[in-house]
Amino acid sequence: MTLPRPKLTLTKCLDGLNLTYIFLAAILFFALAGGVFTNHTFEKQRREARLMYCDFAKYYVCGKIALGPDRQKAYDARLQADYLVRYAFGDEKQAEEFIHYPPMDFPLMAPLATLPIEECFLAFLLIGAATFTTGTFLLSRAGAKAGAGFNSINAIVFFWLAVFGSVPMLRAFALGQTSLFLTGITAIYLFAMLKDRPFLAGLSLALTSIKPQYSVFLVMPALAQKRYKIIFAAAICELIMLGAAAATIGFSNIINYPQIVLHAEQTSNLAGGFTSEMVNVRGLLAIVLADNIAVKIAAVVAACTWLYLGFLWWKFARPSTTASSSASPAKVSPHKIALLLSITVLYCLTFSPHTHLYDCLILSVCAPSVGQSTLRASLAGLEHWSAKLLSLMLILYPAAGWIFLFMPGPGGSFRTAPFAIYNLILCATATLALYNPGKLEPPPGESATLDARGEWL
Numbered sequence: 123m124t125l126p127r128p129k130l131t132l133t134k135c136l137d138g139l140n141l142t143y144i145f146l147a148a149i150l151f152f153a154l155a156g157g158v159f160t161n162h163t164f165e166k167q168r169r170e171a172r173l174m175y176c177d178f179a180k181y182y183v184c185g186k187i188a189l190g191p192d193r194q195k196a197y198d199a200r201l202q203a204d205y206l207v208r209y210a211f212g213d214e215k216q217a218e219e220f221i222h223y224p225p226m227d228f229p230l231m232a233p234l235a236t237l238p239i240e241e242c243f244l245a246f247l248l249i250g251a252a253t254f255t256t257g258t259f260l261l262s263r264a265g266a267k268a269g270a271g272f273n274s275i276n277a278i279v280f281f282w283l284a285v286f287g288s289v290p291m292l293r294a295f296a297l298g299q300t301s302l303f304l305t306g307i308t309a310i311y312l313f314a315m316l317k318d319r320p321f322l323a324g325l326s327l328a329l330t331s332i333k334p335q336y337s338v339f340l341v342m343p344a345l346a347q348k349r350y351k352i353i354f355a356a357a358i359c360e361l362i363m364l365g366a367a368a369a370t371i372g373f374s375n376i377i378n379y380p381q382i383v384l385h386a387e388q389t390s391n392l393a394g395g396f397t398s399e400m401v402n403v404r405g406l407l408a409i410v411l412a413d414n415i416a417v418k419i420a421a422v423v424a425a426c427t428w429l430y431l432g433f434l435w436w437k438f439a440r441p442s443t444t445a446s447s448s449a450s451p452a453k454v455s456p457h458k459i460a461l462l463l464s465i466t467v468l469y470c471l472t473f474s475p476h477t478h479l480y481d482c483l484i485l486s487v488c489a490p491s492v493g494q495s496t497l498r499a500s501l502a503g504l505e506h507w508s509a510k511l512l513s514l515m516l517i518l519y520p521a522a523g524w525i526f527l528f529m530p531g532p533g534g535s536f537r538t539a540p541f542a543i544y545n546l547i548l549c550a551t552a553t554l555a556l557y558n559p560g561k562l563e564p565p566p567g568e569s570a571t572l573d574a575r576g577e578w579l
Contacts, residue, residue, distance in 0.1 A: 133498040140497065143521060144280055147287030155247075155295055164240040168211040172218065178243055178298020179210035180221045185235025185242075188228040188370045196228055196371040197221070197382050210239060222383045225367035225376045227332060232370070243298065250302030255282060257309030262490040264316040268460035271494035271513075281495065285486045289523035294480035301483040304333060308340070309487045312463045315343055315352075316456060324355020331360060335477075336484070339428060339470030343463060346435030399534060401541040402477035409535050420475055427473040435462060438556060457492070458556070464488040465552045472545040479538055482523075485545070488552075489516045508554035515548055 158164055167174045183205045187196050195201050202221045206212030234242045259278060266273035272281060285291055285305075294301035307329045314323035323344070331337045344352040368376055375382075397416065398408040404420035411419070439454045439462055467488055471477050493513040494500040500513035526540040 133496075133501055137496045137498055140517070140521065141280060144284045144287055147520070147524070148283035149287075151287050151292060151295075154292075159240070159244055162240065164243060165211055169213075172213065172216060174296060175243065175298040176218060178246065179206060179212065179239075180218070180223065181227065181231050181246070181298065181300070182210050182235055182239055182242055183221065184223055184228045185231030185233075188232040189235060193228070193370055194372040194375070196225075196375055197378075224332060224334060225371060225379055226363040229366040229370045230332070230363075246298070247295070247302070250300065250306070253306030254285070254302045254309070255306070257306035257313065258282070258487065258490055260313040261309040261316075261487060264313050264456075265460060265490045265492070268316065268456035268491065270460065270490055270492055271496070271499045272490040274495075277495035278490070281486075281489060284520045285483065288483070288486075288520040289527050290480050290482040293478075294483055297480060299480045300332060301480045304330065304336075304481075305484045305486060308336075308467060308484050309490075311340065312460075312467075312487055312491055315463055316459060320349065320351035321355045323349075323352045324357075325359050327352065327356040328359035328363065331363070333476075333481075335474040336470045339431065339466060339474065342428065342431050343435060343439075343466055346432050347439060348441050396478070399479070399538045400477050401479050401482055401538050401545060402472050402474060403542070403546075404475055405477070405535070406539060406542050409539060417475065420473075424473045424475060427469055431466060431469050434465065434553070434556065438462060460491045461552065461556050464491045465549070465556060468545065468549045468552055472542070472549050479541060482519075482541060482545070485516075485519065485548070488548075492552075492555075493517065506555060506558040508551050508558055512548065512551045512555050515544070515551065519544070 158167070164175065168179070180202075183202060184196075186205055186209045187193050187201070190205070192198075192201055199220055203212070203217055206218055207214050212218060234245055237245060258281065262270070262272040262278045262281075272278055290301065293299075307326045311323055311326040311330065314320075314326060327337065327340055327344070330340055341353070341356070343349075344356070364376060397413045398405060400408070402420070403423050404416055407416035407419055438458055464487075467484060471481055471484060489495075492509075493516040495517075497514060497517055500510055500517065522544060523541065526544075527537060531537075
């Protein structure tokens with residue numbers, strides 16, 4: 123079927139406005155971030171505002187504890203508070219949230235913690251940015267073959283600028299979160315799944331366990347497709363990281379970690395009491411229900427969604443009964459696999475038990491997987507309305523975030539709930555697109571690739 127070419131003058135203008143906004147927002151972010159290091163204001167900002175760089179301070183303390191004589195007591199709240207005051211500009215009179223990061227974070231942060239804290243933060247950001255740009259560049263190359271429109275250097279550069287100029291990126295920077303690194307690792311995982319590179323997929327999957335609530339969902343593609351080489355590689359890499367953690371903070375801390383994190387999640391003075399500001403189902407439920415009820419309902423929803431995700435992989439990308447244990451997804455269309463991988467990412471953020479605004483950065487990997495790089499290309503090149511809407515929503519996500527941030531009204535969950543609702547709509551739209559694939563079909567005699575303007579090459 124040959125699609126008609128609609129008049130897209132309005133979308134061309136909107137694309138121009140969107141690109142202008144992206145450029146200006148990115149410049150603003152780089153100016154603010156660069157000023158912290160050129161003016162050496164890290165310590166001043168950290169002392170004046172308790173939440174500034176608070177998560178990075180905890181990561182830094184993980185590294186310091188790993189290098190210190192008391193590392194066997196890594197999850198002792200008083201020891202953590204002492205290290206925060208001594209090494210991370212903490213306040214003796216105002217306690218910060220309990221550090222319940224996974225055990226492997228301690229040895230992973232140890233090399234960086236040998237640097238002074240400001241230089242460590244700069245290295246932390248640069249490593250995250252390098253991982254993010256590398257992962258999304260590789261994914262854009264694989265995504266182009268699956269029908270995504272990020273097939274030019276201009277498209278990927280403006281995609282990077284859009285991410286750096288987004289609200290989740292600003293929040294990740296202000297708190298000092300690992301979002302850039304985790305986004306890059308997730309992109310590498312999707313790339314490796316699309317290109318059938320089991321060791322790389324297993325390694326990146328293992329590294330996502332720095333936030334294990336996402337790994338539980340991200341492992342589903344390998345489980346559903348019986349790609350045991352990926353699972354085996356991930357298990358080996360995970361065991362190596364756990365071995366490093368055991369050698370650093372002791373085996374008992376690894377064994378007791380599930381109990382530690384469960385206690386921290388259910389105790390407001392440890393977890394911080396920001397559950398109603400989460401951008402997931404739990405956050406929406408916590409607005410109207412007590413969190414001890416919301417978390418139980420959210421856990422049931424998460425389990426059901428995890429099973430449904432497995433059903434989607436079984437239905438649309440079921441491995442052949444004659445396939446080997448290292449079955450390749452080549453028999454399934456690359457577009458369908460890319461869409462399933464994007465749905466996996468969307469589900470893992472929206473339905474996991476712990477998702478904050480800075481985690482929304484990970485959703486950006488869906489754009490070079492299944493989206494188009496412009497509004498015009500989205501409307502011209504995708505067959506089903508759900509595929510068009512999915513691509514449009516991914517393109518408009520950064521701009522929508524700033525609207526949510528600055529719209530009139532109170533702060534807190536009033537600002538974050540729209541992100542959770544937007545994420546839910548993305549999940550529903552992507553699922554509909556899977557049931558009604560948005561195939562790319564060029565006019566007769568032309569190649570099957572759209573350029574950034576929505577024209578067939």
